Amino acid sequence: MKTYKNKTLLLFLILTVSTLASACQPSSDAESTLHYGLTLAPSGIDPHLNASAELGIPLNSVYDTLVFLDPESGEFVPGLAERWEISSDGLRYTFYLRKDVRFHDGTPFNAQAVQENIDYILNPDNHSQKAATMLGPLNQTEILDEHTIVFVLDEPFAPLLDSLSQVYLGMASPTALDQWGASEYQFHQVGTGPYRFIEYIPNDHITLELNPDYAWGPSIYDNTKASVERIVFNFYEDAASRALALERREADILGEIPPHEADRLASSADFSLSPVAIPGQPLQFFFNTTTSPTDDLRVRQALLLAVDKKSVVLTVFGSHSPVSNSPLSQAGYEWISELPPSAHNPEGARKLLEEAGWILESQEPYRKRDNETLVIKLIAPPWGSNSEVAQLLKAGWENIGIDVELTIAPGFGTLKEVQSSGDYHAIGINFFGTDPDLLRSFYASDGFYNWTGFSDPEIDRMLNEAARASLAPDRRVELYNQIVRAIIDNALVLPIRDYVNLVVVHQGIEGLKFSAQGWFPNLIDIQLPSP
């Protein structure tokens, strides 16, 4: 009995000691390691197959794309393609490829490699969630010679170059694609970029190391070679943990810092704050136009007027976000002509509701029409600050006599389920992107994200014409300006603020710049302080 107990004690002792010992192991960080915090742990990180924006933060520097979008000029510049030609009918894109490029595994980059990438993306067995749709009406690719390839479309598709400039269509080594196949390639990624992919442990970390052979960087990079040797990306999904991770020096760079925390950190000499505007849609709520009471334009207008946007944005986002009045952000869409500022006018809102027949009797908390109470079901996603904004919307709408039922969906799945059921009046969702064709899936009658349920043949016609106007950029500008106006006139959406990613960086780290998409850092330009 006694020996038994002693043995148990010994066992506990060994386990404890080994736990503590492993806890005290010195970290093997070389001087030139950067710890970059990610804020979402995607379920998969194959850029050809998965849709997360987070995966681009590390992988944007593992891959090069055929073309790059210059964030300053808004023009496309050469990448892996030295130059390209678009046929006059907009159906054939010919790319002349660089001849000096090798993948990290030594495989030469050529037209064959491009074709294999496209085939991998379009293979239905691989279930591509984003890249395949980004190729639009692509019919096939034709290899003209070893370094020339043609993309043949079924109909003109203006966003094609924008698609090809994104990491989702980055060029991967065909050798590695063949070797690993769709579900395992994400752990063994091989590109041509300034950083090599070393390892990925899901939910834990991604490691990159610099590619010493890199000599084909695009003009948007300041440096020709990376200087930080090793970059480790850890996940900080819980927003509350991010500022603490920076203060403990667990992370050197971290994005999506909650606004009040970002201000606090920025006031210290140890950190600097860079707010990065993300092009795309603002944080917004769509009104369901297929169900009462939001099928009535006056009710939708009243809902817009009742919200004090300025104070909402100031409370939730501090001074870092511009108030939005448009279905597209200012960043990246500077060519949208000036829109009327959104008014805060609760009196006007009350009048509109009364015109629509919703009357507030004295002693009653909520408005009624024919004994039916005015109820707005408001659904918000859990990420970003949607939940906080939605709570303030609720307070504003209750103020004019509306009974607001707020639900925060715990994930995208639930959000989409509520949406498919149609049982909502206002619902929050926003996507990012650098091409205005983004609007098509939200406002075209048959759009996949047409959560307003609005259907207008004129809007449909303009969206389709703009999507096909590859060779007429001025016509596109004109059309999208009209579309934006139509969306605002019909009060289809309540935009709140332009998305700004608050990135906090440890003092001394220099050169942090972001790609045109906003989320993705140009890792090649980052420099650590000299020791």
Next chain:
Amino acid sequence: MVSKSHRHTATLAVARRLLEGIGTAWAAVTFAFFALRFASGDPVASLLSQGLASPEQAEEIRISLGLNAPLWLQYLRFLANLLQGDLGTSLYTHRSVSQIILEQFPSTAALAVSGLILALIFGFTLGITAAWLRKRTSGMIAAAIAALATSIPVAFTGILSLLIVGRLQQGHVTSNDLFIRLFLPALVLGFASSGPIARVIHSGLSESLRSPFILAARARGIHRGSRLLGHALRPSLAPVISLIALEAAFLFSGTVVTETVFSRPGLGRLLVKSILDGDYPITLGLVALAAILYTISHVVADLLTLMIDPRLRRAE
């Protein structure tokens, strides 16, 4: 010396427990399968509604998951695959569920094992102090801490510990990752699970300290020797071991919150994510795993109890 017939009954008892364990595991896995099927509806619907599969692809996935077959056949297939360690593939990443679970397992195992060790250390210390020094302030404080341990939500202790460590470390630039990443969460988890252990030891020890044989020993002058403590503790060991089996299950749900608060990878967060995303094969795999682990820990606890207390063996 153990006689031959004694050994025989012992073997029989062990065999019986093992058989019972297999029965419970089967029942639990069956319950999990049907409960999940009734709670979550069509597993492919959420994939379809998110646009991650076209109707044709969804139909294909239904077929490949075997969802078109009658429920009883699906259940039999699930059992057969489970026996081979095959839990199917994730709806979203099309990767093997067993592999996804295996990747996250070490992190949770490290947390749970360190948490359990700390729970035992705290539980024994608090329980023994509370019973042995029952009339002194230190004993009462120990009892109060043990009561607190059962009452404070893990979320709250986790947050508090982060706040305190954050305050202490301010200005000191240290990157002792593992202290924050493993030891602190284990401490929080261990503290939360130490309450029940302390309580069982406290009450068991108090009782045996009042027993005539201990009172006699004390009268003979062996006042508070460690030998005496050892003897007095022995009766509480069996309930503590069964409790640890229960705690093993608690640790599984405790890690859900701990991993969230401390941003740790692991099965707890995988579970929450799979439930919220509607990735049904992962959820089912994790629930089955939880059920099996629970049963195993119970059987092991039973066997350990048999080893410790020969009286139970004879009672068979």
Next chain:
Amino acid sequence: MRIHWLKILCVLWLATMVLMAIIAPIITSVDPYKPIGSPLQSPQDHPPLGTDALGRDFFARVTYGARLSLSIPLLATLLTVFVGTSVSLTAIVVGGLADRFILALTNAALAIPGLLLAMLLVAGLGPGIPTVVIAVGLGGIPGFVRLSRSIFLGIKEMGYIDAAYALGASRTRVALAHLLPNAAPQLFSLATTHFAWAFMGTTTLTFLGLSGDPSVPEWGAMLNSGRMHLVQAPWLTIIPGILISLTILTIHYLGENYADR
């Protein structure tokens, strides 16, 4: 004597919390839903407890928070006790195969942690307060059935139930007139301890953001949203945390010491 004193303290604390829930509008005249000033004001700047991250009066939110924080686990416990007692009583009275089947089912269900069961239900039913009540209520049933069954079993084994049968009492009569009243004190103690479990479970689910509407004040959800401002405004987390912990502590204490009055 000291124990007695502690008990009074516990009862007083719980009574205060219940009173706070009932007379919240009398305690504070401020609307807990409406922003009234700038966010994250300290208690000094805006007495007594400052404002939360959306500029709402935190004292009003804590006070009104007692309503849902107490009533969700209470309703869930009532559900568990009602269903759990009916099941275990039926098992004991009918006996035989039915009892063994229920026992086996309970054991199988127990192998899945109650919290996990509750989360699965929330995922199936969609987030919201009613869902949390149902999920916590159903999630607690297996454990409650097991413990209440052994209480009934203990009473059944005392001779007088057999005596009642011998006198010609029906099963229903034995269950309702003999087993239930005799088990009442132990069941009450069990229900009280279970209430503490339900309180913890509710807090966990609302902490994970499954309660649907975060504008409705509830302590677990406040614990979660306060966390975002831990360093700047620690009281937003610490106050609901202390209220939750002390309430669970007192319920535990009362439940455990109810039997040995």
